[in-house]
Amino acid sequence: MKTGWQTSTLGDVLDVLRNGVNCKQDKSGIGEKISRIESISGAWFDIEKVGYANLSELDKHRYRLKRGDILFSHINSPAHVGKTAIFDCDEPVYHGVNLLLMRPKEVVTSDYLNHALKYLFQSGYWHGVCKQSVNQASVNQQDISKVEISFPKSLPEQHRIVGILDEAFDGIATAKANAEKNLQNARALFESHLQAEFAEAWQVGKLVTLTDLATDITDGDHMPPPKAPSGVPFITIGNIIKDTRTIDFANTFMVPKEYYDGLKPNKKPKIGDVLYTVTGSFGIPVLVSDSLNFCFQRHIGLVRPKSEVDSSWLYYLLMSPQVFKQANDGANGAAQKTVSLKLLRGFEVPKISLTRQLSSVAKLDAIAENTKRLESIYQRKLAKLEELKKSLLHQAFTGQL
8 A cells, every 4th residue: 555545444534424314304495404316416415305204403413414424325225335535514514314424534535535536436336236126226234334445544644635626527528428429419300301301301391190191000018928047038118228329139038939939020120120109208219121030029010111102201200309208298108208009100200202202311311420429439538537536436445647
């Protein structure tokens, strides 16, 4: 270890490690402000994301947060366990039960400790040690107390390291914001071309229903399918990747080949078909472009184009804002909005010549390809910035800064 540094457990450097007040909260804006899990969802304390409750004077005295306190997410989804934020507000806010409070002793500053905890979070430490159940994970106070951290004994040295990290992270945050904005702009440019292309189609084409462009419009099997260790992939809406409008076959379950063979032909996707999500995250089209056998659940629709309708043009049509508006306006359901087959079949769409379709596809394909290229550049830039952040944290907490 570097001279002037020491290693201690979190239990040794924390003066306070505890749960918050267990009270009934709401979002009425009436009562005392109470910290919640979402208060630190952005890795900083957001005063706009608090709950409200009436507290006794004793609870107010015991649970009022102090500037410099660290809030730690110990119960959350596995990807977010271990997320932290420093409380930096002067107005009264009280510590709620869904976050742990960490208040360090004088041997380590809050800012330094918070960065050290972010290093553990970024490195995936908490994700590896948390106890997982369905949709939730947790770490307990005993396990947290045993975790070791290294730090300079000198407080000025801690301040120096924090200053370097804060300045670097501000620069990284600005670079990330610019890259994300450029990514949004690239996608928005494609969306504007898509809208313009189909605005013209709506003007020059004959308005018909989607049924007039398809030989079949159906959805997946309504009965729960039998599962098998091997066989044919069964696609659920969770396998549809929204940003890329593709299917992720990595985490599908299998159904017996006999089950697949017994399905009607219009429930077996083939090249040229367009899938269309109809429940929850509705309105996402996916062009089937390879010959892999698979089947799909009822939350996904299938549109099989007629011979005079180009599959790619149909795919772009179902992606267009003009069609999505019809889906959004007509979707019903309380828990999950659903586009019914009746609504899907009745979408008002333009019917244009195959020549015009192919011309539109050529234009949109070129723009889509350029958009993908730009997205790839910006995604790589974002990934490199994240790696830089991890590298800086590693250097900082191994005494290399």
